[in-house]
Amino acid sequence: xxxxxxxxxxAGLFAAIFALxxxxxxLIGGGxxxxxxxxxxxxxxxxxxxxxxxxxxRAMRAYPVSEAQAPAMYRIVRELSTRAGxxxxxxxxxxxxxxxxxxxxxxxxxAAVCCTEGILALLDERExxxxxxxxxxxxxxxxxxxxxxxxxxxxxxxxxxxxxxxxGGGFGDNEERPNPVxxxxxxxxxxxxxxxxxxxxxxxxxxxADEDGARLxxxxxxxxxxxxxxxxxxxxxxxxxxxxxxxxAHMMIANPFRAQDVSKLFSTHPPMDERIRRLQGMGGHxx
Numbered sequence: 001x002x003x004x005x006x007x008x009x010x011a012g013l014f015a016a017i018f019a020l021x022x023x024x025x026x027l028i029g030g031g032x033x034x035x036x037x038x039x040x041x042x043x044x045x046x047x048x049x050x051x052x053x054x055x056x057x058r059a060m061r062a063y064p065v066s067e068a069q070a071p072a073m074y075r076i077v078r079e080l081s082t083r084a085g086x087x088x089x090x091x092x093x094x095x096x097x098x099x100x101x102x103x104x105x106x107x108x109x110x111a112a113v114c115c116t117e118g119i120l121a122l123l124d125e126r127e128x129x130x131x132x133x134x135x136x137x138x139x140x141x142x143x144x145x146x147x148x149x150x151x152x153x154x155x156x157x158x159x160x161x162x163x164x165x166x167x168g169g170g171f172g173d174n175e176e177r178p179n180p181v182x183x184x185x186x187x188x189x190x191x192x193x194x195x196x197x198x199x200x201x202x203x204x205x206x207x208x209a210d211e212d213g214a215r216l217x218x219x220x221x222x223x224x225x226x227x228x229x230x231x232x233x234x235x236x237x238x239x240x241x242x243x244x245x246x247x248x249a250h251m252m253i254a255n256p257f258r259a260q261d262v263s264k265l266f267s268t269h270p271p272m273d274e275r276i277r278r279l280q281g282m283g284g285h286x287x
Contacts (some may be wrong), residue, residue: 004161
């Protein structure tokens with residue numbers, strides 16, 4: 001049982017993002033195009049979800065590793081996936097010094113877990129186990145589906161809003177046309193709102209993966225310790241915000257960019273100190 005009602009929050013945020021999409025659709029041409037937008041949304045979502053493992057791994061230039069190349073990673077992931085009763089995911093390493101890890105793939109049978117060279121050098125085995133537990137829970141909680149749906153819907157809302165600006169709401173008869181000022185305001189604000197909701201969904205899923213990952217490993221303090229090191233490590237070696245990396249960033253355990261590149265509101269990750277505090281609270285209950 002989650003103490004923080006994260007599942008409920010995620011459902012509420014999805015309702016908000018859908019309402020935004022339907023609201024835009026109903027403004028354009030009195031709602032005649034709304035099914036079109038819904039269909040586009042579904043198609044885009046499905047594509048992103050189906051290819052989620054390939055896209056993130058390509059963005060991080062990761063390569064598959066064998067057990068001989070990464071024995072500790074294999075040992076930990078095998079132990080945790082067996083404990084969870086799930087299949088062993090494919091393992092990858094990304095040749096970057098920025099310490100990070102992510103899991104991806106549409107379900108446990110098609111999952112991949114990737115660590116950067118930086119994180120393998122930075123963490124001890126106990127901390128790495130905490131991180132890998134967190135990543136596996138993203139797969140088991142179907143967070144990759146959640147985040148690809150949120151990203152796709154936000155993308156559709158942005159395209160619809162740009163269309164509204166381009167056509168100036170000129171669909172439909174004169175008496176059906178909404179107030180042009182309202183149209184322009186909505187066209188400018190909707191993408192921003194969609195993005196904020198998408199970020200909030202991502203932050204909620206991170207708290208869940210921390211909590212469930214700590215339960216899976218039985219060692220919340222190891223993840224807390226890893227997150228503290230990652231906070232320092234990512235600020236010492238931030239990634240350049242290239243578009244491909246930006247698209248994969250929400251999957252990573254730590255925000256890979258410099259703090260000044262992302263404001264609190266636009267961050268895909270909750271504040272590290274809050275995550276660490278929650279884990280330490282859990283650790284207190286364990287002992």
